[in-house]
Amino acid sequence: MEQKKTLVMGIGNYLMCDEGIGVHVAEQLQSEILPGHVSVLDGGTGGFHLLEYFENHDHVILVDATLDGREPGTIRKIKPRYAKDFPPAMSTHDIGLKDMVTALQFMDKMPEIDLFVVSIASIQEQGIELTPAVKAKIPEVIRLVKESLD
Secondary structure, three states: OOOOOOOEEOOOOOHHHHHHHHHHHEEEEEEEEOOOEEEEEEEEEEOOHHHHHHHOOOOEEEEEOOOOOOOOEEEEEOOOOHHHOOOOOOOOOOHHHHHHHHHHHOOOOEEEEEEEEOOOOOOOOOOOOOOHHHHHOOHHHHHHHHHOOO
């Protein structure tokens, strides 16, 4: 049986502290040995320029920050099928990802998506370092992502 072509994409702004959690996870995963059917991408702040990556993969695993009012560092897995399935308070690039999902549905090219969101307290902070509460969750997010590769 052929493996699904899988993309792990970290979303976020590396310059805005915890908002960049997805990018930090992608960066760490790029240095690990992963199965041949898996590629890793720093998706930055999302948007339509990422559409082709979704179109060219059967399975996309996203890692992103969310402002959902939960304790910073809380990790949730969501299986969004429609734009409305994304958390109501995704970070600074919320509209781009939701619009992209709508476009993929319209083109009938929607891959299987697993979305791991990590709760953060603010998108106002600037800097390349994650807060201790969020940084401590990177190993757990990576473990969950790897489990989703099976």
